[in-house]
Amino acid sequence: MTIAIGDVVRIHYHPPGQTKSFVEGVVSRADVMTEPGRMFVIDVTSDIIYDREQPFRPGYQDYILYEPRQDFLGRIELLPRTEEAKPKDVAGSPSGLEPELKHVAEQEIAPEPAQPNNQDASRGVGTVLSALFGRRA
Numbered sequence: 001m002t003i004a005i006g007d008v009v010r011i012h013y014h015p016p017g018q019t020k021s022f023v024e025g026v027v028s029r030a031d032v033m034t035e036p037g038r039m040f041v042i043d044v045t046s047d048i049i050y051d052r053e054q055p056f057r058p059g060y061q062d063y064i065l066y067e068p069r070q071d072f073l074g075r076i077e078l079l080p081r082t083e084e085a086k087p088k089d090v091a092g093s094p095s096g097l098e099p100e101l102k103h104v105a106e107q108e109i110a111p112e113p114a115q116p117n118n119q120d121a122s123r124g125v126g127t128v129l130s131a132l133f134g135r136r137a
Contacts, residue, residue, distance in 0.1 A: 001076060003040055003066075005030050008079040011042075011064050015072045019050045023062055024079070032063065039063045 003009065005027050013021040025042030032039045042062050047054040064076070 001078070003027055003030055003076070003078075006081070008081055009042060009064075010077040010079055011062075012072075012075050012077070013049070016074070021049045021051075023047045025062065028061065034063070036065060037068075038066045040066065 007027045008024070009027060010022050010024045013023075023042070023044055024046045025044040027040055028043050029041040032041060040063075042064060044056055044060045044062050047056050068075075
C-alpha cells in the first residue's frame with residue numbers, strides 16, 4: 001500500500017468485531033524514520049474508541065507505524081478524498097449570496113468625518129497620570 005501526502009486514511013486500533021475503534025485523518029508527512037520504525041503523520045479529523053467519538057484538540061497529529069508488532073489485515077484503510085479543501089465559487093453557491101455581494105460592492109463608502117485635534121484630550125491623560133502618581137504637571 002502506498003500512502004502519499006494529502007491522502008485521507010482510517011487507522012483501525014483492533015481487528016473488526018462488535019465494536020469499532022479507529023482514527024481518521026489527512027496524511028501530512030509520509031515517511032518519518034523513528035526508533036520504533038517507519039511512520040507517517042496524520043492530521044486527525046475524528047477519533048472513535050469503542051463506538052464513541054473522543055474529543056481532541058484542533059491541529060492534533062498522530063504518528064502511525066507502517067508495520068506495528070500487532071499488525072492485522074485491513075488496519076490501514078485509504079478513504080476517498082473529500083472536496084472540503086477546494087474553495088467554493090460564490091456564483092455557484094446555493095445560499096443566494098451573490099446579489100447581496102454585488103450590492104455591497106456597488107455602494108460607495110462615505111469618508112469618515114475629520115476629528116478635531118484636541119490638545120485638551122492629551123492633557124487629560126497627563127493629569128490622570130499625575131493624579132495617580134501624585135505629581136503636578
